[in-house]
Amino acid sequence: MLGAMAWLPPGGVGRQLLSEAAIKVTNATGHSATAEEDAQVMPAWALALCWGIASALSLPLGAAIALYYLPPERVRATMMAFGGGALLFALTVELFGHLIYLGQDHFTADEHTLLVVIMASCALGGGLFFTALDHLLNNAGAFLRHASLINRPQTREVIRRIVGRKTVSALKKISLFQHVPESSLRAVLPYMHKSTFAAGHQIHGNLGINTPLLFLLTGSAEVVYL
Template sequence: MSPIFLAAAFQADAAGGLDFGLAIVAAGLAFAAAIALPIGALFGIWLRPAQKWTATIMAFGAGALIEALALELAFHGAESLIVHHRMDAITAWLYVAFGFLLGGGLFLLGNRMLEDHGGHLRKPSLVRAYIARNRSHLQDVLHRLHIDHLPRLHINGIHHLRQAEHVAVAQEGQRKHGGAPFAIFLGALLDGVPESIVIGASVTAVSLATYNPSFVVAVFLNNFPEAMSSAVGMVRGGFSPVRVMVLWGGLMAGCTVVGALGYLLMSGASPEAATFVNAVAGGGILAMLAATMMPEAFEEGGPMVGIATILGFLSAFLFTANGLA
């Protein structure tokens, strides 16, 4: 999007003109962040980077997004209520806290519901967690049936049962695979919707001169490694590269639309409502990071991903600090 178009859109809004212009700006900003999804997927499919490099980039993106959540959403949301709207600090904190808790709970609930339909296949870390949960019950039964207390015939039966466990896991994966693409898309959209809502809402009541793109940059830095890692896992799981690219391209389009909707829904919202909605979105994003990206980055990259996370945090903070100048 050109600066001339952005300026015209903001001027139209300031003059009470067409809101549609700013809706397009919001969609464009969401698109700028979401375009990293198909680009990252393409890199993952065709370049096949080493797992340590993927984990390092993923940790960098997670650090950038954590900074954006802490400062752009939590801090600035509370600051707006306290400084500009004369709300006491505890009440402002409660708006942010309840929003984050609600958003995190909604993400975890939606993620769990989609797992039963194959939505977990979008991320390698979710696949491993899903398999581990499905195996835990059988392992508990085998542990209770101590080998010393059973006759020989039952021991042989348990041996075959252990073998059948691995077959059952494989069959379960194949069974889910057939109907998984739509569930995977919904799961990935569940990851991306909160970010796009925040981006769209951020266009409200701002001017081109003061708009800070730090959150958009942080989401871009997070989306790239997320899609790269997920695309590699999906191809290994049996999806064709074309199918994977169509899915991530569709997700980019979905996030773009959600960005426009975020602006249209929040353009007339009160400061309290805007802070709460942003906090709900922030809670969903933070839960996604904690449940999927950060465990996967540490598992694949080891302790050094901590440094990458710090570097990502500092890189995003550079944009935030520059916006204060």
């Protein structure tokens, strides 16, 4: 009512004041619309609180589930390895994640969606890569870094398999075994014994029919006829 009863100066001054008033009203209306839109979105602090609670509950929730159901060892190892990759991705997001929101004014909706899809795909790919790398390292003996796993029967079997794989690879370098299938070489591994000799050491004094068959994997040897 005060606006309707206000007196405006005549002429160009009145029109200028009226134009400025219209601009102010337009800006105020736009601000109100923005405020209504913001009211429909969860506040940043509330969203951060929800994610923080979910993250904090994940550890005790996983421990509670393990009390009643313990997944197989391979499943647990896969989940732990994938979780390690997820932690690395979370650290990466801390470095560039804010750029996604800062760049909303410079990207179209499709470009912004594509950026989010690429980020999610890299997160999944990184987790799978970390899992595969962990699996390869464990097969090569990296699990021996855990002292509690050394005396387990499964560990001894894996060690024999690793040593056997390396022995087969060394035997394949010998021309006599280059065309022998690896399965056949693995079959005779239990009957083989690997020894290391110092320089100048005499391996056998008298060679005969009962002398074992020797294969030189590394180094050199000299046959001396007496």
